[in-house]
Amino acid sequence: xxxxxxxxxxxxxxxxxxxxxxxxxxxxxxxxxxxxxxxxxxxxxxxxxxxxxxxxxxxxxxxxxxxxxxxxxxxxxxxxxxxxxxxxxxxxxxxxxxxxxxxxxxxxxxxxxxxxxxxxxxxxxxxxxxxxxxxxxxxxxxxxxxxxxxxxxxxxxxxxxxxxxxxxxxxxxxxxxxxxxxxxxxxxxxxxxxxxxxxxxxxxxxxxxxxxxxxxxxxxxxxxxxxxxxxxxxxxxxxxxxxxxxxxxxxxxxxxxxxxxxxxxxxxxxxxxxxxxxxxxxxxxxxxxxxxxxxxxxxxxxxxxxxxxxxxxxxxxxxxxxxxxxxxxxxx
Amino acid sequence: xxxxxxxxxxxxxxxxxxxxxxxxxxxxxxxxxxxxxxxxxxxxxxxxxxxxxxxxxxxxxxxxxxxxxxxxxxxxxxxxxxxxxxxxxxxxxxxxxxxxxxxxxxxxxxxxxxxxxxxxxxxxxxxxxxxxxxxxxxxxxxxxxxxxxxxxxxxxxxxxxxxxxxxxxxxxxxxxxxxxxxxxxxxxxxxxxxxxxxxxxxxxxxxxxxxxxxxxxxxxxxxxxxxxxxxxxxxxxxxxxxxxxxxxxxxxxxxxxxxxxxxxxxxxxxxxxxxxxxxxxxxxxxxxxxxxxxxxxxxxxxxxxxxxxxxxxxxxxxxxxxxxxxxxxxxxxxxxxxxxxxxxxxxxxxxxxxxxxxxxxxxxxxxxxxxxxxxxxxxxxxxxxxxxxxxxxxxxxxxxxxxxxxxxxxxxxxxxxxxxxxxxxxxxxxxxxxxxxxxxxxxx
Numbered sequence: 001x002x003x004x005x006x007x008x009x010x011x012x013x014x015x016x017x018x019x020x021x022x023x024x025x026x027x028x029x030x031x032x033x034x035x036x037x038x039x040x041x042x043x044x045x046x047x048x049x050x051x052x053x054x055x056x057x058x059x060x061x062x063x064x065x066x067x068x069x070x071x072x073x074x075x076x077x078x079x080x081x082x083x084x085x086x087x088x089x090x091x092x093x094x095x096x097x098x099x100x101x102x103x104x105x106x107x108x109x110x111x112x113x114x115x116x117x118x119x120x121x122x123x124x125x126x127x128x129x130x131x132x133x134x135x136x137x138x139x140x141x142x143x144x145x146x147x148x149x150x151x152x153x154x155x156x157x158x159x160x161x162x163x164x165x166x167x168x169x170x171x172x173x174x175x176x177x178x179x180x181x182x183x184x185x186x187x188x189x190x191x192x193x194x195x196x197x198x199x200x201x202x203x204x205x206x207x208x209x210x211x212x213x214x215x216x217x218x219x220x221x222x223x224x225x226x227x228x229x230x231x232x233x234x235x236x237x238x239x240x241x242x243x244x245x246x247x248x249x250x251x252x253x254x255x256x257x258x259x260x261x262x263x264x265x266x267x268x269x270x271x272x273x274x275x276x277x278x279x280x281x282x283x284x285x286x287x288x289x290x291x292x293x294x295x296x297x298x299x300x301x302x303x304x305x306x307x308x309x310x311x312x313x314x315x316x317x318x319x320x321x322x323x324x325x326x327x328x329x330x331x332x
Numbered sequence: 333x334x335x336x337x338x339x340x341x342x343x344x345x346x347x348x349x350x351x352x353x354x355x356x357x358x359x360x361x362x363x364x365x366x367x368x369x370x371x372x373x374x375x376x377x378x379x380x381x382x383x384x385x386x387x388x389x390x391x392x393x394x395x396x397x398x399x400x401x402x403x404x405x406x407x408x409x410x411x412x413x414x415x416x417x418x419x420x421x422x423x424x425x426x427x428x429x430x431x432x433x434x435x436x437x438x439x440x441x442x443x444x445x446x447x448x449x450x451x452x453x454x455x456x457x458x459x460x461x462x463x464x465x466x467x468x469x470x471x472x473x474x475x476x477x478x479x480x481x482x483x484x485x486x487x488x489x490x491x492x493x494x495x496x497x498x499x500x501x502x503x504x505x506x507x508x509x510x511x512x513x514x515x516x517x518x519x520x521x522x523x524x525x526x527x528x529x530x531x532x533x534x535x536x537x538x539x540x541x542x543x544x545x546x547x548x549x550x551x552x553x554x555x556x557x558x559x560x561x562x563x564x565x566x567x568x569x570x571x572x573x574x575x576x577x578x579x580x581x582x583x584x585x586x587x588x589x590x591x592x593x594x595x596x597x598x599x600x601x602x603x604x605x606x607x608x609x610x611x612x613x614x615x616x617x618x619x620x621x622x623x624x625x626x627x628x629x630x631x632x633x634x635x636x637x638x639x640x641x642x643x644x645x646x647x648x649x650x651x652x653x654x655x656x657x658x659x660x661x662x663x664x665x666x667x668x669x670x671x672x673x674x675x676x677x678x679x680x681x682x683x684x685x686x687x688x689x690x691x692x693x694x695x696x697x698x699x700x701x702x703x704x705x706x707x708x709x710x711x712x713x714x715x716x717x718x719x720x721x722x723x724x725x726x727x728x729x730x731x732x733x734x735x736x737x738x739x740x741x742x743x744x745x746x747x748x749x750x751x752x753x754x755x756x757x758x759x760x761x762x763x764x765x766x767x768x769x770x771x772x773x774x775x776x
Binding site: 030107108109127129130131132134135149150151152153187190213214215216218219 | 542543544547548549550551553555619620664665666667668669
């Protein structure tokens with residue numbers, strides 16, 4: 001069994017022997033090459049099938065240890081990483097702490113160095129501070145995967161979103177993606193802007209002006225302050241979660257008004273293309289940024305995103321932790 | 333304690349001197365300036381038949397060929413951290429860092445622990461300085477008790493104890509009414525209030541400049557307006573009270589414009605900037621190095637250009653370091669949780685000379701902003717050469733290349749974004765009241 005599966009998993013590598021990820025870590029989409037993104041997507045395609053088997057496991061990362069170090073609450077991403085690692089036969093450890101390391105009395109660096117001393121093969125980190133994974137990557141030898149840092153990046157989310165669109169549309173170049181909502185505080189938006197633009201798509205943003213980050217147009221996007229403006233042209237509409245606590249920050253008056261102006265419902269969607277895809281990185285506020293009819297409707301690929309997340313993360317773990325890289329690392 | 337500087341290019345903004353000459357220091361004072369001061373004037377005191385002595389700290393002839401001799405540099409804005417944060421810096425280590433950077437006088441801010449809001453703390457600082465410092469140290473007192481911005485510190489008592497100015501630096505005074513009263517009250521003691529201009533509501537927990545870089549990095553931004561609305565407010569208060577205003581660490585184009593406009597109307601306002609605001613932009617924050625985090629934050633190229641223009645046309649009177657020592661405890665953490673501040677005493681002079689090397693300012697202009705202007709703003713009779721005055725001077729080798737290496741710093745802290753920078757032009761000898769407090773081994 002193992003041999004057969006190993007061969008399947010390694011196919012993309014042997015097809016394109018010159019391709020591999022440039023760094024030891026995955027910190028963000030911004031610095032990635034198109035070829036790296038394509039390598040991950042192609043590798044994910046070959047791993048997707050594993051999750052449909054009766055025995056959903058390959059021995060690729062047998063004997064490896066992956067630590068999920070989560071300083072922010074997460075269900076979807078943490079579970080997805082854990083399942084991805086387990087389906088590759090890696091041992092997984094989950095460390096979740098709602099408090100920041102500083103309030104706990106141990107620094108992030110100390111926490112991470114203690115974990116590194118136990119010889120893990122990869123640390124997946126989520127942290128509320130932008131740049132926290134970069135701090136670790138700079139100081140540690142073990143590969144670091146950014147599972148979301150502050151408002152900076154959430155690269156694996158973007159990769160699974162790109163994977164999902166490519167799978168559904170058969171292409172990325174020339175597509176129009178609209179990202180709707182709180183761009184200012186969204187790491188998902190930033191990673192997707194970088195990623196979709198790299199892959200040749202056109203990215204439009206819609207949301208209240210208060211939630212557009214400064215000089216965001218310099219990222220190569222077009223921005224709009226009306227949802228209606230972006231609906232008709234879009235091939236893909238990605239709704240962002242509106243964080244309920246933003247209501248008090250002067251970003252918008254009330255959730256009611258936000259929902260009226262930027263909520264996606266069947267009425268608004270009438271103007272959309274017939275083959276539009278609706279995405280949401282979750283967790284959703286049903287009835288606020290997206291109505292239940294849209295979330296559960298025929299255009300929605302929200303659950304496909306979640307399914308694909310496992311395959312994309314398997315691919316990434318394989319590429320960063322798997323055998324091919326082992327030789328590279330030991331030569332350092 | 334005699335020194336004879338031979339063939340130095342003496343640059344003294346107060347007299348407009350930029351000329352080759354000799355300068356004789358006797359008994360800690362400037363005894364003579366001019367061409368061809370005979371070596372016999374100090375050698376006569378030495379034994380006759382000994383060979384020409386090597387460089388002796390405190391006594392000797394110093395060949396200054398190719399070097400520039402300027403009045404000792406004065407840093408009107410630094411944090412020496414003592415009392416309270418001696419693990420970051422002490423008056424002793426800070427003054428040694430200053431001397432190594434060419435500074436002979438340091439004015440230290442009040443945000444110590446306890447805050448310098450009382451006679452006891454001021455006297456403690458002065459006492460420590462007498463015992464441990466190799467440079468002059470001038471304490472700056474707090475405007476409000478514990479820097480809380482709620483009630484005035486005992487300003488008369490602070491003046492009495494020896495503070496040279498007042499500032500709540502590190503914390504802006506959000507209460508404009510209290511600041512107005514403080515200005516009026518301080519004026520009667522001849523004390524200038526140094527304003528840290530920042531609207532905390534606009535800062536709103538920001539950690540870097542608000543702009544494209546904060547958007548890319550996902551860090552909370554501090555808009556230029558956070559500084560500018562307070563600069564404009566403080567100018568209005570200066571007009572209301574008639575008291576002179578000094579604005580600390582100017583970082584934005586809008587602030588430069590506002591101060592230029594106020595000066596043109598005759599408002600009594602002076603301003604300083606710091607080397608990082610004309611040397612770096614917010615692009616340096618990429619990589620999340622907490623040594624690029626300070627308040628106000630690094631701005632954009634447009635602001636850097638405006639700051640340099642402000643220095644050139646005199647809108648910005650002085651260059652100060654805002655030397656703010658922090659250790660790895662404060663800095664080796666997540667960027668948004670790291671403390672603000674960078675050290676500057678040992679990098680300010682070469683970074684400022686870069687403005688000369690790149691043709692933005694003349695040597696005379698930058699020397700004035702490092703010496704005479706800070707002295708004038710603080711009301712100190714320093715920063716110029718005159719026979720009979722205490723001999724505070726800095727010898728600079730303009731051509732000397734140097735790679736900035738934080739591990740070589742005299743400061744206790746290492747939080748500099750300039751590690752590895754290649755610069756040209758460094759202090760090679762620093763003299764305070766005739767005493768050599770720093771000399772490069774090459775000087776003989």
